[in-house]
Amino acid sequence: MRNNKSYVLVLMALVGLAFITPPPKRQIFLIGDSTMSDKQITAYPETGWGMMFAKFVDTSNTVVYNHAQNGRSTKSFLEENRWEPIVNKLQPGDIVLIQFGHNDEVATKPQATTPRQFQKNLATYIKNAKAKKAIPVLITPAARRSFNAEGKIQDTHQLYSELIRKVAQKEQVPLIELNKKSQAVLQTFGPENSKWLYNYLKQGQHPNYPEGKVDDTHFSELGARKMAEIVFAELKTLNPGGIAGHFFKPVPKK
Incomplete structure (x- = not known):
């Protein structure tokens, strides 16, 4: 009788566990432009x-959730109702990674913003996220591949990064x-080898670009990984809301 009772209790416990709702997953939202998308x-x-x-x-x-889109600025991302x-x-404790600037800073583009508009738009993203008790994190734009004649990397995002x-x-x-930090990576690679970090292709090298490609803004898979490593390391150090505990730990070296 006692064994039967124990069996029933165990069975009831297992059935109860089957109906327990797992805790919701922590959400990380990415908003920005083509270098992130x-x-x-x-x-x-x-x-x-x-x-x-x-x-x-x-x-x-x-x-x-990567909501970054090609060609967007702080202005167009809002105007297109993407935000x-x-x-x-958003749920309390969620992280919102915000990287704009590439398109905001080009005055000839229709999605460009003035410095004042840019700051106002960033403040809007921050205010809205905080209202939902989420954690906004601003990111200065990833560097373009731009070296001067002496082989020194040039900061093409100086004004908007400072904003x-x-x-x-x-x-x-x-x-x-x-x-x-991305400029430092480019400087380490140097003017020639840094092409490996960007979408540089010779004619006939890839079927998606039969005529080749010379792109000093958008990344190759290697370049994207290098940028992501910077963001990952910075975010892990900052640890907003304890997010570092949600990252994979590096494999220990043997």
């Missing part, structure tokens, strides 16, 4: 760093310094 297969080997960043996340407890649906999905730093300080939100 997911790419269509027809664009390969062009790779957004957000695609590689997702590989650093423990998918058992975290999910990454509001994200805000509606991002000022907004981060004023709004008291975490800042990832991708611009300066």
